[in-house]
Amino acid sequence: xxxxxxxxxxxxxxxxxxxxxxxxxxxxxxxxxxxxxxxxxxxxxxxxxxxxxxxxxxxxxxxxxxxxxxxxxxxxxxxxxxxxxxxxxxxxxxxxxxxxxxxxxxxxxxxxxxxxxxxxxxxxxxxxxxxx
Amino acid sequence: xxxxxxxxxxxxxxxxxxxxxxxxxxxxxxxxxxxxxxxxxxxxxxxxxxxxxxxxxxxxxxxxxxxxxxxxxxxxxxxxxxxxxxxxxxxxxxxxxxxxxxxxxxxxxxxxxxxxxxxxxxxxxxxxxxxxxxxxxxxxxxxxxxxxxxxxxxxxxxxxxxxxxxxxxxxxxxxxxxxxxxxxxxxxxxxxxxxxxxxxxxxxxxxxxxxxxxxxxxxxxxxxxxxxxxxxxxxxxxxxxxxxxxxxxxxxxxxxxxxxxxxxxxxxxxxxxxxxxxxxxxxxxxxxxxxxxxxxxxxxxxxxxxxxxxxxxxxxxxxxxxxxxxxxxxxxxxxxxxxxxxxxxxxxxxxxxxxxxxxxxxxxxxxxxxxxxxxxxxxxxxxxxxxx
Ligand SMILES: [Zn+2]
Numbered sequence: 306x307x308x309x310x311x312x313x314x315x316x317x318x319x320x321x322x323x324x325x326x327x328x329x330x331x332x333x334x335x336x337x338x339x340x341x342x343x344x345x346x347x348x349x350x351x352x353x354x355x356x357x358x359x360x361x362x363x364x365x366x367x368x369x370x371x372x373x374x375x376x377x378x379x380x381x382x383x384x385x386x387x388x389x390x391x392x393x394x395x396x397x398x399x400x401x402x403x404x405x406x407x408x409x410x411x412x413x414x415x416x417x418x419x420x421x422x423x424x425x426x427x428x429x430x431x432x433x434x435x436x437x
Numbered sequence: 438x439x440x441x442x443x444x445x446x447x448x449x450x451x452x453x454x455x456x457x458x459x460x461x462x463x464x465x466x467x468x469x470x471x472x473x474x475x476x477x478x479x480x481x482x483x484x485x486x487x488x489x490x491x492x493x494x495x496x497x498x499x500x501x502x503x504x505x506x507x508x509x510x511x512x513x514x515x516x517x518x519x520x521x522x523x524x525x526x527x528x529x530x531x532x533x534x535x536x537x538x539x540x541x542x543x544x545x546x547x548x549x550x551x552x553x554x555x556x557x558x559x560x561x562x563x564x565x566x567x568x569x570x571x572x573x574x575x576x577x578x579x580x581x582x583x584x585x586x587x588x589x590x591x592x593x594x595x596x597x598x599x600x601x602x603x604x605x606x607x608x609x610x611x612x613x614x615x616x617x618x619x620x621x622x623x624x625x626x627x628x629x630x631x632x633x634x635x636x637x638x639x640x641x642x643x644x645x646x647x648x649x650x651x652x653x654x655x656x657x658x659x660x661x662x663x664x665x666x667x668x669x670x671x672x673x674x675x676x677x678x679x680x681x682x683x684x685x686x687x688x689x690x691x692x693x694x695x696x697x698x699x700x701x702x703x704x705x706x707x708x709x710x711x712x713x714x715x716x717x718x719x720x721x722x723x724x725x726x727x728x729x730x731x732x733x734x735x736x737x738x739x740x741x742x743x744x745x746x747x748x749x750x751x752x753x754x755x756x757x758x759x760x761x762x763x764x765x766x767x768x769x770x771x772x773x774x775x776x777x778x779x780x781x782x783x784x785x786x787x788x789x790x791x792x793x794x795x796x797x798x799x800x801x802x803x804x805x806x807x808x809x810x811x812x813x814x815x816x817x818x819x820x821x822x823x824x825x
Contacts, residue, residue: 315574336574336575362593362689362694363589363590363592363593363596363694364589364592365584365585365588365589365591365592365640365641365642365643366638366640366641367580367581367582367585367640368637368638368639368640368641369564369582369584369637369639369640370580370582371561371564371565371568371577371580371582372561372565374580377580379638379641380580382579382580382581382582382585382589382640383589384589384688384689384694392689392690393575393579393689394572394575394576394579394581394687394688394689395579396579396580402641407592407593407596418578418579418580419578419580428578430578430579432579
């Protein structure tokens, strides 16, 4: 069982897609980074809010779910490239797996991500849905 | 820098070994390796032990001390021992630490070992622990599983290169066929393409028979400075190349989803050190934790062009008797995958191959072999090239 700080520490990122941007090279990082891998110490990291629109790069359909996700299976997990170039691993929801394809435009929505069985704690964050 | 040789190897059976504790597994494999090398405990200068997660799997940390102790070395000789962790690449990285310790001149005779005891906890706990090799905050938190990361690589490989579902299955079919000839393999049973395609879906497009199993096991190698190797054996196997590399821990941060650049860079470094090219390799053990992983591996190692791994597998290039036999031991898929032990087991198999002791799975005339060991979804990789 993890202490609560581990989760609330990441609320700005997981709730509002707050990432970082290196103002030296303009590269956007999500999740946030503390050092720019391109410029390293010469870089200047600033907060940056992503608009949550992107494109599906790849995906899988999970039938054997990890704990806390059992009731959601089967569900789609994907990698989304956000406008600005940062990529995230996320669930793709509100659609049937057979309608999903690589290259599909998607957008972020705020949802319940998983439930911690023993304590009843519910974790929230982004998922993505097809843009229609 | 001194040249390094492998003078002894040993391995337990890989299986669900309910009766055997972690400390016994490693002692069983160690005894075989020591006897194979013909050394005494007193001659051992140091131990490096690859292990991913004894803490989660058997609630035991500090296993370097435990293993030195139960090997009978700690109380008698106070032998230095170091645990090495790099997820599923822990064994290969431990081997590299042993190589470096000898090459540097610090030590003369060193043990490189690997062990994992995975069946002392419920399967759900085992899969959770394996997934800790991925980014816990930005991959698994959102519901990604370890198989799903490789499934996403498979999907993209199929999309970009036309790799087929059947070609993925052919990797498992080949490795099961090889495993039948390996008495230490967890599965010694042939399967068909149909069996793979009809097995339960784990993370589409990957099914159960695309995945390596949960396994207990240990593997041990004895290394020494090449100039003293002939004192111990007539058939030393020389470590001519060693390469190690990292990449981003999260799959989504990589510049490619169909190339493991950690493996590409580790291979480049190992080939450069050995002064050889991919075409010079006669036999390889690669990290087929999932069927797609073997296809990526043979591409990343330069055996075939990027995108042609599926086709090469279909054409039999990687079968025993093919141009570049891959995973004669049965690989992780059929021989089993006790994560920390896997990288060492790969070395053990290559040593058997180069000493022509691989019996029914022998690659005829193999002189140069390669072991390719990957951590997580490709956040680390370590590659060794051995020559007889
Ligand atoms: Zn920068």
